[in-house]
Amino acid sequence: AQTVTQSQPEMSVQEAETVTLSCTYDTSESDYYLFWYKQPPSRQMILVIRQEAYKQQNATENRFSVNFQKAAKSFSLKISDSQLGDAAMYFCAYRGPTGTASKLTFGTGTRLQVTL
Amino acid sequence: GAVVSQHPSWVICKSGTSVKIECRSLDFQATTMFWYRQFPKQSLMLMATSNEGSKATYEQGVEKDKFLINHASLTLSTLTVTSAHPEDSSFYICSARAQRTYEQYFGPGTRLTVT
Numbered sequence: 289a290q291t292v293t294q295s296q297p298e299m300s301v302q303e304a305e306t307v308t309l310s311c312t313y314d315t316s317e318s319d320y321y322l323f324w325y326k327q328p329p330s331r332q333m334i335l336v337i338r339q340e341a342y343k344q345q346n347a348t349e350n351r352f353s354v355n356f357q358k359a360a361k362s363f364s365l366k367i368s369d370s371q372l373g374d375a376a377m378y379f380c381a382y383r384g385p386t387g388t389a390s391k392l393t394f395g396t397g398t399r400l401q402v403t404l
Numbered sequence: 405g406a407v408v409s410q411h412p413s414w415v416i417c418k419s420g421t422s423v424k425i426e427c428r429s430l431d432f433q434a435t436t437m438f439w440y441r442q443f444p445k446q447s448l449m450l451m452a453t454s455n456e457g458s459k460a461t462y463e464q465g466v467e468k469d470k471f472l473i474n475h476a477s478l479t480l481s482t483l484t485v486t487s488a489h490p491e492d493s494s495f496y497i498c499s500a501r502a503q504r505t506y507e508q509y510f511g512p513g514t515r516l517t518v519t
Contacts, residue, residue, distance in 0.1 A: 331442075331495060333510035379447060386506055391438065392499075394447045 290315045292382050294395035301370045302403050308355075309365045309398045311380030317341075321383045322356065322363045323392070328376040336378070339363065367400075375402040406432050408500045410511035417488055417518055425483045425514045427498030434500035437481040438508070439473060442495045454481050478503065488518040 291314045301307035313322070324336040339347045339356050346354050351371075355364045367374055380395040407430040417423045427437060435456050440448040452468075454460040454475035462468045470492075472484040481500075485492055498511040 330512070331497075332512045333448075333497065333499075383508075391450060391453060392508060396447050399445075 290317075290382050290384065290393050292380050292393050292395035294380055294398050296398045297396070298399045298401070300401040300403060301367070301374075303370055303372060305370055306366060306368045307370055307400065309367075309378050309380075309400070311363045311365070311395055313361050313363065313380070313382045315361070315382065315384070317384055319385045322354075323381040323383070324352070324354070324363075324365045325379045325381060325394075326374075326376045327379065327397075328373075333379075337365065370402050372402050372404075375400055406430075406500075406502060406507070406509045408498065408509045408511040410498055410514050412514060413512060414515045415517070417516070419489055419518055420487055422484055422486045423488060423516060425485075425496055425498075425516075427481045427483070427500065427511050429479045429500040429502075429509070432500075432509075433478040433503045434481075435478060435503045436501040437475055438499040438501070439471075439481075439483050440497040440499065442497060442513075444495075448497060451483075485516065488516070490518045492516065493518045 293312045320341045322339045326334045326336050337347050337349045337352050351368045353366045377397045379397045381392045383392050384390045409428045411426045437454045439451045442448050451466045452460045452462045454473045456475050460473035475481040497513045499508050501508045
């Protein structure tokens with residue numbers, strides 16, 4: 289079974305600084321998808337960024353970027369120019385190959401605090 | 405963008421009663437919907453996967469007779485918690501997978517409190 293590990297229960301960053309959240313996963317598949325979700329206090333899950341395993345180029349969405357290391361099965365999220373609104377729980381998630389049986393497997397989450 | 409709604413957002417019920425939670429994809433069709441449970445400060449735990457027109461597939465350890473799931477149309481899935489007990493109190497989140505793009509979108513969640 290696939291597993292997703294987030295080893296940082298909590299992280300803190302100062303406003304305008306950069307922070308990196310770690311995620312590792314285990315799979316025997318070669319084709320899969322990785323995601324970072326943000327869950328603010330409202331508890332609405334928000335997709336931050338996604339990465340297809342077949343793409344070598346790291347995904348980027350404005351201030352959010354990933355470092356995808358397929359061989360190491362590592363998928364870290366970098367948040368640049370951190371803002372107060374970035375404070376939330378961040379979940380790393382894995383999804384297997386596209387198919388009716390594919391489903392998201394979530395990590396345990398990292399709580400990010402943003403300080404002034 | 406794709407929107408998933410859940411109703412109610414918050415419900416309080418008495419022990420022994422049943423409560424139904426609705427999940428709707430508002431602007432897309434979803435052949436597959438997922439139901440998650442989330443305890444405070446924990447991750448999302450998948451309870452079951454429902455496919456339109458067929459029986460739901462439950463994860464190991466989830467009581468299918470207690471958590472009844474119906475996916476009657478391409479835009480609506482319901483979760484009924486039967487004979488609720490205080491330990492069923494939790495945050496329930498649904499997610500709908502778009503038929504065309506395969507992207508998964510999340511509802512805002514339902515907080516269930518059983519007294």
